[in-house]
Amino acid sequence: MRPASAVEDKVIAPPRPGPSAAMTDALPPPRALAFDVFGTVVDWHGGIRDAAAAVAARHGLAGDWAAFANDWRAGYAPAMDRVRRGELPWTRIDELHRMILEDIAARHGLAGLPEAERAELNRAWHRLPPWPDTLPGLRRLKRRYTLTTLSNGNFSLLTEMARHAGLPWDCIVSAELFGHYKPDPECYRGCARLLDLAPAELMLVAAHPSDLRAARAAGLRTAYVRRPLEQGPGTVLPAFEPEEFELVADDFGDLADRLAGAGD
Amino acid sequence: MRPASAVEDKVIAPPRPGPSAAMTDALPPPRALAFDVFGTVVDWHGGIRDAAAAVAARHGLAGDWAAFANDWRAGYAPAMDRVRRGELPWTRIDELHRMILEDIAARHGLAGLPEAERAELNRAWHRLPPWPDTLPGLRRLKRRYTLTTLSNGNFSLLTEMARHAGLPWDCIVSAELFGHYKPDPECYRGCARLLDLAPAELMLVAAHPSDLRAARAAGLRTAYVRRPLEQGPGTVLPAFEPEEFELVADDFGDLADRLAGAGD
Numbered sequence: 371m372r373p374a375s376a377v378e379d380k381v382i383a384p385p386r387p388g389p390s391a392a393m394t395d396a397l398p399p400p401r402a403l404a405f406d407v408f409g410t411v412v413d414w415h416g417g418i419r420d421a422a423a424a425v426a427a428r429h430g431l432a433g434d435w436a437a438f439a440n441d442w443r444a445g446y447a448p449a450m451d452r453v454r455r456g457e458l459p460w461t462r463i464d465e466l467h468r469m470i471l472e473d474i475a476a477r478h479g480l481a482g483l484p485e486a487e488r489a490e491l492n493r494a495w496h497r498l499p500p501w502p503d504t505l506p507g508l509r510r511l512k513r514r515y516t517l518t519t520l521s522n523g524n525f526s527l528l529t530e531m532a533r534h535a536g537l538p539w540d541c542i543v544s545a546e547l548f549g550h551y552k553p554d555p556e557c558y559r560g561c562a563r564l565l566d567l568a569p570a571e572l573m574l575v576a577a578h579p580s581d582l583r584a585a586r587a588a589g590l591r592t593a594y595v596r597r598p599l600e601q602g603p604g605t606v607l608p609a610f611e612p613e614e615f616e617l618v619a620d621d622f623g624d625l626a627d628r629l630a631g632a633g634d
Numbered sequence: 635m636r637p638a639s640a641v642e643d644k645v646i647a648p649p650r651p652g653p654s655a656a657m658t659d660a661l662p663p664p665r666a667l668a669f670d671v672f673g674t675v676v677d678w679h680g681g682i683r684d685a686a687a688a689v690a691a692r693h694g695l696a697g698d699w700a701a702f703a704n705d706w707r708a709g710y711a712p713a714m715d716r717v718r719r720g721e722l723p724w725t726r727i728d729e730l731h732r733m734i735l736e737d738i739a740a741r742h743g744l745a746g747l748p749e750a751e752r753a754e755l756n757r758a759w760h761r762l763p764p765w766p767d768t769l770p771g772l773r774r775l776k777r778r779y780t781l782t783t784l785s786n787g788n789f790s791l792l793t794e795m796a797r798h799a800g801l802p803w804d805c806i807v808s809a810e811l812f813g814h815y816k817p818d819p820e821c822y823r824g825c826a827r828l829l830d831l832a833p834a835e836l837m838l839v840a841a842h843p844s845d846l847r848a849a850r851a852a853g854l855r856t857a858y859v860r861r862p863l864e865q866g867p868g869t870v871l872p873a874f875e876p877e878e879f880e881l882v883a884d885d886f887g888d889l890a891d892r893l894a895g896a897g898d
Binding site (some may be wrong): 516517526528530541547565566567 | 728780782789790792794796804805806809810811829830850874
């Protein structure tokens with residue numbers, strides 16, 4: 371970790387021509403970047419697919435573990451929506467993941483999996499692998515910006531994931547701190563408030579237009595990052611309008627390039 | 635940052651004879667360490683003394699900046715107690731520090747200090763220097779334990795301090811997250827809950843017996859670290875009973891030694 375003070379007086383590079391010019395001409399750079407995590411920073415599809423395959427191999431079970439991963443993830447938004455609508459009290463993602471696993475285990479041939487293996491498989495969400503560009507990109511961005519998570523993952527999940535993957539966050543911010551799941555506005559405003567920033571000084575980085583739209587509505591800046599393998603090889607990227615988000619990047623290295631003066 | 639997974643299977647060293655043996659015989663090692671920050675991790679006395687001296691020099695002001703630092707800090711506990719008793723609504727340490735500064739500025743010859751300089755001096759609390767043993771000690775401890783702050787400092791203060799000083803926290807936990815200042819039990823229990831740990835799996839590391847006593851009452855493990863220069867050369871270390879805390883250490887290197895199996 372490099373102290374921020376060492377670079378605070380560094381000259382900010384002039385805006386590059388290209389997609390970032392409009393932003394850097396119109397607005398000062400953000401002071402902090404908040405990252406969506408599942409799909410944006412880490413590869414949940416590959417991580418869950420591989421973890422399930424490993425568990426299944428130990429028990430001699432056959433299955434389509436890529437489909438299993440997508441099925442598990444598909445239960446995520448509806449489960450959070452039950453919390454957001456008040457049908458469930460505040461429930462951590464660890465518990466929501468476990469409830470969804472119980473729902474889908476039988477149809478993926480995992481009905482006989484022992485309790486200890488189910489609990490361990492549920493913790494695969496704590497050990498998801500970063501995308502190949504994640505670590506070098508975050509290290510570049512960290513030189514200039516405060517980096518935080520802003521994820522629906524629970525605080526301990528995000529902390530354990532960071533230790534496991536070496537993610538160089540300056541702090542962990544989770545929906546759990548606000549008792550509201552994204553896209554509730556409390557999450558975006560709460561993150562800015564904790565960092566003592568105005569919403570317009572904080573940029574959300576996410577692979578999901580719905581998350582970015584809610585952040586924008588709460589006053590945050592927005593950067594969309596393409597993750598064409600989020601659901602595996604058959605991923606269909608979500609549609610959005612050309613001017614919806616301030617930045618559109620192919621990966622975290624491209625994001626650092628587009629955020630003029632990101633430190634190198 | 636080194637991923638935790640790389641060392642998870644490392645053999646735990648047998649307990650050393652000496653002060654740590656009783657702990658390691660009786661109890662499993664904690665899973666995470668929560669650090670008090672002001673005085674325990676960073677040298678507020680030296681940092682504030684030097685920041686005030688620098689501001690004063692720019693304005694040709696003379697004063698006893700060591701005494702000024704101790705005077706500013708002396709207002710801290712009473713200000714938090716006003717919040718704890720409900721006389722003030724929830725107020726961040728940044729604002730409490732500023733209120734105390736306004737109270738004491740005149741008697742230290744700082745009455746004429748311009749607003750911008752006062753605001754900048756108040757931010758010296760974000761840039762306090764670590765003790766010499768802090769960074770090497772934390773790096774050793776991080777190999778085996780999840781490391782968090784558990785401080786009355788506000789979240790943004792602690793995040794900025796970590797960036798400035800290179801403190802390798804896995805996450806930032808502040809009293810601000812609970813709306814309660816230490817020693818209220820909500821802070822200690824809340825920190826364990828966020829980390830998804832039982833209180834007995836979390837150890838508070840602090841230079842202040844009052845903080846450790848409240849942590850112990852909330853079910854946490856306790857490690858006292860001597861900071862004989864906390865208030866400068868005239869520091870009188872607080873008294874405590876020999877068996878009050880599980881560990882007593884001279885610095886963070888000594889703490890890593892006493893926590894058997896801390897990774898090296």
